[in-house]
Amino acid sequence: MSRSDLAGRLAISKAGMTAIVRDLLERGLVEEKELIRRQGRPAVRLCLKASAASLIGVSLQSDPVRVVLTDLRGEVLRSVHVQRHLEITACCDSLAEAVQKIQENLPDDIGPVMGIGVAQPGFVSRDRRICLASTVFGWKDVNVADPLSERTGFPVRIENDANVLALGELLFGEYAEERTHFSLVCLADGVGSGHVLGGRLQHGAHGGAGEIAHSPLVLDTADALPCRCGNRGCLETISSLKAMQGAARLAGLPEDIHLLSDVAMKGDPGALRILHRGAGALGLALAQMVQMLDPEQVIVALPEPLRAGLFGIVLKQEVERHVLRRAGQQVELILRDLPPDAFAVGAASLAAYRFLHGADPE
Numbered sequence: 001m002s003r004s005d006l007a008g009r010l011a012i013s014k015a016g017m018t019a020i021v022r023d024l025l026e027r028g029l030v031e032e033k034e035l036i037r038r039q040g041r042p043a044v045r046l047c048l049k050a051s052a053a054s055l056i057g058v059s060l061q062s063d064p065v066r067v068v069l070t071d072l073r074g075e076v077l078r079s080v081h082v083q084r085h086l087e088i089t090a091c092c093d094s095l096a097e098a099v100q101k102i103q104e105n106l107p108d109d110i111g112p113v114m115g116i117g118v119a120q121p122g123f124v125s126r127d128r129r130i131c132l133a134s135t136v137f138g139w140k141d142v143n144v145a146d147p148l149s150e151r152t153g154f155p156v157r158i159e160n161d162a163n164v165l166a167l168g169e170l171l172f173g174e175y176a177e178e179r180t181h182f183s184l185v186c187l188a189d190g191v192g193s194g195h196v197l198g199g200r201l202q203h204g205a206h207g208g209a210g211e212i213a214h215s216p217l218v219l220d221t222a223d224a225l226p227c228r229c230g231n232r233g234c235l236e237t238i239s240s241l242k243a244m245q246g247a248a249r250l251a252g253l254p255e256d257i258h259l260l261s262d263v264a265m266k267g268d269p270g271a272l273r274i275l276h277r278g279a280g281a282l283g284l285a286l287a288q289m290v291q292m293l294d295p296e297q298v299i300v301a302l303p304e305p306l307r308a309g310l311f312g313i314v315l316k317q318e319v320e321r322h323v324l325r326r327a328g329q330q331v332e333l334i335l336r337d338l339p340p341d342a343f344a345v346g347a348a349s350l351a352a353y354r355f356l357h358g359a360d361p362e
């Protein structure tokens with residue numbers, strides 16, 4: 001935006017805005033781009049300078065752990081992989097080594113590292129330092145941020161993995177400037193979702209907002225599959241990659257999701273049933289979510305063969321079938337790939353948010 005557009009948006013005087021921009025230019029946080037030609041005097045477009053700072057994002061979601069260095073726009077500049085340890089001292093030791101390694105011989109055009117964000121499954125405390133509970137890791141009240149901060153010297157914040165994807169979308173995403181109400185759902189080994197309402201990431205009272213994996217999807221639980229949470233018939237037991245792979249194994253079908261999708265495309269009734277059921281259950285869960293939150297967009301990040309094949313088609317149909325039609329207010333459902341670095345880049349957005357706003361997301 002130009003100085004005068006910014007002044008209008010922030011409701012401050014043009015002189016005041018000019019002084020603020022001068023300060024930001026001197027600090028190297030903002031840069032001047034091309035002239036915007038329109039009625040009256042042409043204006044200079046101002047832009048956040050992506051190289052003003054860099055951030056480190058860590059995804060504990062996968063083993064090996066992914067650690068990335070990004071600029072202020074979420075562009076990955078470097079990445080390293082380290083073995084995952086679930087014992088917290090060993091975990092922080094190996095992460096600190098990776099943080100050290102990723103900063104070695106940084107060229108001058110890469111901005112100074114301003115913080116670390118960590119993405120992990122489970123519930124996280126409101127101050128984003130402590131993992132309150134993670135069934136996947138077997139963690140309960142584990143302080144991750146402070147020991148890592150002590151070892152690296154950087155501020156560290158942690159957040160649920162689906163939530164960092166949503167925050168990454170808010171800060172780095174394609175529509176970041178105009179979109180304020182959206183939900184992001186990711187389908188991987190588990191199922192997760194994060195919600196941004198009114199431009200704010202929703203954390204919930206206990207860090208559990210958006211935990212759709214354990215939404216009950218079956219009325220009669222007697223025949224339903226047991227879930228690792230102790231209940232039966234949760235969404236995760238039907239629609240997660242692990243659940244569909246388990247069903248394929250039992251049916252003597254290929255477990256690899258690419259191969260399973262191929263077999264379904266060729267008309268195998270067993271493979272069709274597994275993908276149909278998985279997509280149908282996820283569609284129901286998304287429909288309920290849309291009814292409750294009324295987002296502008298629902299973004300579903302999932303592996304490519306599921307997005308492009310039968311699973312994606314059934315998912316879209318199922319959401320459409322169950323979502324109330326409101327005149328002119330159709331929710332947009334976007335299916336998208338889940339790149340391997342997505343969680344680590346989302347984690348970096350947590351550090352970027354803190355750097356840009358001087359505070360954590362609420």
Ligand SMILES: [Zn+2]
Pocket residue numbers: 213214227228229230231234236
């Ligand atoms: Zn469950």
